[in-house]
Amino acid sequence: MEYILKTENLTKVYGKTKVVNVVSMHVKKGDIYGFIGKNGAGKTTFMRMITGMAAPTGGEIELFGKNDLEKQRKRIGSLIENPGIYPNMTARENLEVVRRSFGITDKNAVDEMLEFVGLGGTDKKKVKNFSMGMKQRLGIAISLFRNPDFLILDEPINGLDPAGIKEIRDLLLKLNTERKITILISSHILGELSKVATRYGIIRDGSLVEEFEAGELNEKCRRCQKLSVDNLELAVTILEEKLHITEYDVPEPGILRIFEHLDENGKINKELVLGGVELKESYLTGQDLEAYFMERLGE
Numbered sequence: 001m002e003y004i005l006k007t008e009n010l011t012k013v014y015g016k017t018k019v020v021n022v023v024s025m026h027v028k029k030g031d032i033y034g035f036i037g038k039n040g041a042g043k044t045t046f047m048r049m050i051t052g053m054a055a056p057t058g059g060e061i062e063l064f065g066k067n068d069l070e071k072q073r074k075r076i077g078s079l080i081e082n083p084g085i086y087p088n089m090t091a092r093e094n095l096e097v098v099r100r101s102f103g104i105t106d107k108n109a110v111d112e113m114l115e116f117v118g119l120g121g122t123d124k125k126k127v128k129n130f131s132m133g134m135k136q137r138l139g140i141a142i143s144l145f146r147n148p149d150f151l152i153l154d155e156p157i158n159g160l161d162p163a164g165i166k167e168i169r170d171l172l173l174k175l176n177t178e179r180k181i182t183i184l185i186s187s188h189i190l191g192e193l194s195k196v197a198t199r200y201g202i203i204r205d206g207s208l209v210e211e212f213e214a215g216e217l218n219e220k221c222r223r224c225q226k227l228s229v230d231n232l233e234l235a236v237t238i239l240e241e242k243l244h245i246t247e248y249d250v251p252e253p254g255i256l257r258i259f260e261h262l263d264e265n266g267k268i269n270k271e272l273v274l275g276g277v278e279l280k281e282s283y284l285t286g287q288d289l290e291a292y293f294m295e296r297l298g299e
Contacts, residue, residue, distance in 0.1 A: 001028060002028065002029040002065070003026055003027060003028055003029070003062070003065065004027050004028065004029050004031070004063070004064060004149070004150050004182045005025060005026070005027040005050065005061075005062070005063060005150065005184065006024075006025070006026055006027075006061075006062040007023055007024055007025045007050075007059060007060065007061050007062070008024050008059055008060040008062075009022040009023070009024060009058065009059040009060070010022070010023045010024070010025075010046065010049060010056055010058075010059035010060070010061060011023070011056060011057045011058040011059050012042075012045050012046075012049060012054065012056055012057050013057040013058075018206050019042050019045045019206055020042045020045050020046050020049070020056075020206050021042070021205070021206035021207045022058075022059065022207070023042075023046060023059070023203070023206075023207065023208045024208065025046075025201055025208060025211070026211060027150075027182060027184055027199070028182075028199065029182055030176070030180070030182055030198075031182050031183070031184075031198050031199045032172065032173075032176050032182075032183045032185065032196050032197050032198050032199070033182075033183065033184045033185065033197065033198070033199045033200070033201065034185060034187065034193040034194075034196075034197030034199070034200045034201070035047075035184060035185065035186040035187075035200075035201050035203065036186075036187065036188065036190065036193065036200060036201065036202045036203070036293060036297070037186070037188065037202065037203035037204060037297065038188060038204075038297055039188065041203045041204055041205065041206065041297075042203055042205075042206040043154065043155075043186040043203060044080060044081065044154050044155075044186070046203070047078070047080050047152050047154050047184070047186065048080060049061065050063075050076075050152060050184075051073065051076060051078045051080065051152060052069065052070075052073050053080065063075070063076070063150070064149070064150075074146070075148055075149045075150060076148050076149075076150045076151070076152060077143035077144050077145075077146065077148035077150070077151045077152070078143055078151070078152040078153070078154075079136075079139045079140055079142075079143045079151075079152070079153050079154065079156060080152065080153075080154040081154060082139075083135060083136065083138060083139025083142065084139075084142065085127050085135065085138055085139065085142070086127065087126065087127050087128035088126055088127075088128060089126065089127060090122065090123070090124055090125060090126055090127065091114060091119045091122045091125075091127060091130075091134075091138050091141075092110055092111075092114060092122075094127060094138060094142070095110040095113060095114065095138075095141060095142065095145070096110055098142050098145050099145065102145060102146055104145070109145070113141045113144065113145065114141065116141070116144075117137040117138070117140060117141040117144075117171060118137060118167065118171070119134065119137055119138060119141065122134070131164060132159055132160050132161075132164055133160050133161070133163065133164025133165075133167050133168065136156050136157075136160065136164070136168055137167065137168070137171065139156075140153070140156065140168075140171065144175075147179075148181065149180075149181060149182065150181070150182050150183075150184070151175065151181050151182070151183045151184070152183075152184045152185075153172075153183065153184070153185045153186070154186050155186055155187055155188075156168055156172075156185065156187075157169070157187060157189055157192055158187070158188075158189070165189075165192055169192060169195060169196055172185065172196050173196055176196075185197075190289060190290045190293050191289070191290060194214075194217075194289050197214055198213070198214050199211070199212070199213050199214060200212055200213075200214065200217075202293065202296045202297065204296070204297055204298055205298075209296055210296060217289060217292070220292055221286070221289060221291075221292050222259060222286070223259075223262065223284070223285070223286030224257040224258055224259050224262070224284070224285060224286070225257070225258040225262055225265045225268065225282065225283070225284055225285075226255065226256070226257050226258075226281070226282070226283055226284075226285050227255070227256040227257075227258070227272070227279065227281065227282050228254055228255055228256075228279070228280040228281035228282075229254060229255075229256060229272070229277050229278065229279060229280065230254070230277065230278040230280065231276070231277050231278070232250065232253070232254055232256070234275065234276060234277055235256060235272055235275075235277045236248075236250075236256070238271055238272055238275040238277065239256075239258070239268075239272075242271055242275070243261070243267075243268060243271055245258060245260060245261060245268075246260075247259040247260040248260075254280075262284060265282065265284060268282075269282050
């Protein structure tokens, strides 16, 4: 397995607050990794540590399978917080500044990049008159100028209208499929993220609570009877030996999910109670994508 990014117990402390708390993330080559969390969960701080904009308090970072971060970070493009653009200049003028600062001699590179991100027809229009979506595309263009292998984007669709969101979404898919760029993208707009992400990581209060492939979501959102019990081992014994139920899982301590005999949930509850299990909760559920994420985010 080839990883573009691996972190081991990455931590950032400000004062007495752990903003990022022992996060171990795994971004595989070719991923569009959806990094999900509420505002203030630690997403931006995590990304700043990966790009070298903030120093970790603890833990390790590995990029492209190596530990020489200064060298490997040259292979990263990033757009974190606000794009670094000059509002009184045109898109072309902004990219000319970037081209020269990077020492790129090919003057056609600016026009090619403008066309690639869909800003080829902006001509003399100043950036201050751009829509939010156009500004985001210009920011992405700047982050792409050194032909990175890994792109890190912090909330690139936040504040955009539906048309702007679709433009960014189409651009990300184009980057991933045509240029083979691995992408780490943070967002709290779950419905949109699900249209591009191949893998997810969920962060809550600075801790990475779960990582999984996009293909696992159907299984996670499958209809089931969900139980909260005081004695998990006893409950499992009753399910298997008395009720002959084998389709269940234990997603977290004290929680059972049963995927069969959902029309007999009353009978299941009764047998568990008679067997000495205290039921704290029991209900039927079948979550959609957003409901699943909301639960994992603590809402």
